[in-house]
Amino acid sequence: MAEDEELLLALLNSAPVIDGHPTDVLNADWARALGGSGTREECELLRRVRDALHRLIRGKSSDVSSLASALDRARLRPSVALAGVSWQLEVSPGEELAVRVVVAWSRVTTELPGRLRACANEECNLFLIDHSRPGTARWCSMAACGNRMKARTYARRRSHG
16 A cells, blocks of 8 residues: 555655745646556646545645545445455546546555644645654655754744854
């Protein structure tokens, strides 16, 4: 399931702020690189799911209808073997990435409550899944946002000190 966590973060982080400008890297090539079909319809579905997840994670909405509609035609088919029962996802190729993202979001929010969050840098539009033991990670990247935010805090203290 780690690969679907990576897919979830890839989708959430496909709208970064670069040099102060919001961007959107979600396009046909991006979708194909992650195993999708790259159709216009697939990219539109992924954007709807991404935007809904952004609002949910940031606490700006509790509307899950876009996520529910992404799952409308998805089915799990059981398969029995000596090792037990396994479940195979059945969905059209143009919907598979979006379904996997919604399922990964559900698993992360259930198994790691409160650990999927937006970067604490308000100028950043990226997200993280906090796997640290204390659960106190705040930034998408310590090298980028973490150091930047700590430097700002230090400079603010020095100027007011």
